[in-house]
Amino acid sequence: xENKMCCESVHNDYGxxxxxxxxxxxxxxxxxxxxxxxxxxxxxDKYEAKVKQWEIEGEQRNARWKxxxxxxxxxxxxxxxxxxxxxxxxxxxxxxxxxxxxxxxREAIAMSENKGDK
Ligand SMILES: [Zn+2]
Numbered sequence: 001x002e003n004k005m006c007c008e009s010v011h012n013d014y015g016x017x018x019x020x021x022x023x024x025x026x027x028x029x030x031x032x033x034x035x036x037x038x039x040x041x042x043x044x045d046k047y048e049a050k051v052k053q054w055e056i057e058g059e060q061r062n063a064r065w066k067x068x069x070x071x072x073x074x075x076x077x078x079x080x081x082x083x084x085x086x087x088x089x090x091x092x093x094x095x096x097x098x099x100x101x102x103x104x105x106r107e108a109i110a111m112s113e114n115k116g117d118k
Contacts, residue, residue, distance in 0.1 A: 004028075006035035075112050078105055 006021035025033025029040050036042060082105045088094050089102045 004033040006038050007032045008034060008038035071112070075109065079109060082106065082109065 004025040006023045006025050008021040009018040010021050011018050021035055021038055023035035023037070026036050027034050027039050027041075034040065082102065085094070085098065085102055085105075089099060094102070
């Protein structure tokens with residue numbers, strides 16, 4: 001491996017002409033030497049990591065999108081339920097768990113209607 005150069009061809013800034021990579025080879029794959037950045041295994045791993053990251057970001061976008069789309073319906077449902085259960089709370093007909101659930105519902109509704117801070 002000593003003094004062996006990377007076998008990869010690289011193009012110039014304009015992409016019109018190619019020249020041999022000027023870096024020293026640090027690994028050998030299939031009898032050919034490669035520098036660290038042109039190592040086919042490194043490139044493959046790097047690409048796979050990028051694909052994995054795209055998948056994660058896609059899933060996160062998808063989850064956000066679903067939540068954004070369903071939010072108005074969730075809010076309507078919560079308000080309808082709270083309108084019903086809130087009357088029971090006012091009349092002290094609920095147990096502690098129900099009172100806590102109503103408190104959470106009130107807070108969630110308030111949060112959704114808050115225009116910014118808090
Ligand atoms: Zn190289």
